[in-house]
Amino acid sequence: MSDDMTTTTDVFGKRYGEVLLVRNGPSGPEATVYNTFPLNDCPAELWEKLDAEAIAADNGAVAALLNGPRYWLMNSIGKRGRETLERKTFGGIEMICQATVQMASMNPGPYNVNRVDRKAVFTFDAGREVYELVDPDGRAWVMQTWSQTVDPSLSLADLPGLAARLSLPAGWTFRARALTSPLVVDTATEDACVTQDDLANSYSLQT
Template identity: 65%
Template sequence: MAPTQMRGKRYGEVLLVSVGPDGPQATVYNTFGLNDCPPELWSRLDAEVLAKDHGAAAALLNGPRYWLMDSIEKDMGTQPEVATFGGLDMLRQATVNLTSMNPAPYLPNTVNRNAVFVFEAGKPVFELLAPDGNRWVMQTWSQVVDAALAYDDLPGLAARLRLPEGWHYQPRTLDEELRIDTSSQAAQVLQDDLTNSYSLLAENT
């Protein structure tokens, strides 16, 4: 399965959280591929009701969001799991080991998503550069904190972010295709203080 022309497509997620001996873990359900997360349905979702209805310790609403990669390569299997939340159909996509029930910005979480994110040559990407040399590539921008945040705002985002000491934000245009391959290993994902999400660009990608 290789969804294409994804850049700028809107979606929303529900995370159902359970708590085990190793801390909180969330199962991630995503609207992409089934609907565009219509505002009239998304705005009515109640996290407490969803948690109770699905027997979860908590439910987290993550959206609306917009993809920044151009395509995703992912094996969904023959019968992907579909769940319905407040009238919104969603596909089960990943599990996340959360750093806490309310993860802080700029701290990575481990995501098991078994996917390859593909960014096309000639397209812009938006990155965080960490003091340890790690490079984080924005995979989605978010309207959770700023409901008006748009694609055209991303090149100038450095002026708005409250970056930790030594961190830098930069846009750049790709000279060649960029592939973030976490099909056979867990992804490391963090969010900035506007809840935009970034994937760690590992050396082997």
């Protein structure tokens, strides 16, 4: 890891929310991602009042996407350059600019791939159960966050059985497995490849 890497531990299960400010970039739509973590836990009473159209207008964006509430599934997050990250407040919720996303489309559908410049290292500890998508090329994507955006009642206990609920594309499979050694997704120096299932749970391509 580089000298400017800051690691936050005990992340598993922590709640957060994101605001994505979308603009038209030279290669298509791109978003600047503001995240409540680790400043606050995305207070429900404030989050539910956020107005995406007003946020977009106030920030000169083509659109604003509200992404949450979500919950982390890794055990620790390493982040480069954390001390210099910009902060903004949306509807009384303070957030940090954590990443930029090259979006597959203005409103990406499930199982499309978005490229994320997040300068982060995610570590899932040995002994943990992880939830993975396997694509037609045999590549494994590990669930990094689970979401209550689509199903507000979705819980951690539901995740092992998601294969019965997901509308997986042809050739894709879902599995749960226990780690015998730590799983590290290191995208500190390269873009992360991230996709979502049809319940808006997010997965990172394992590197």
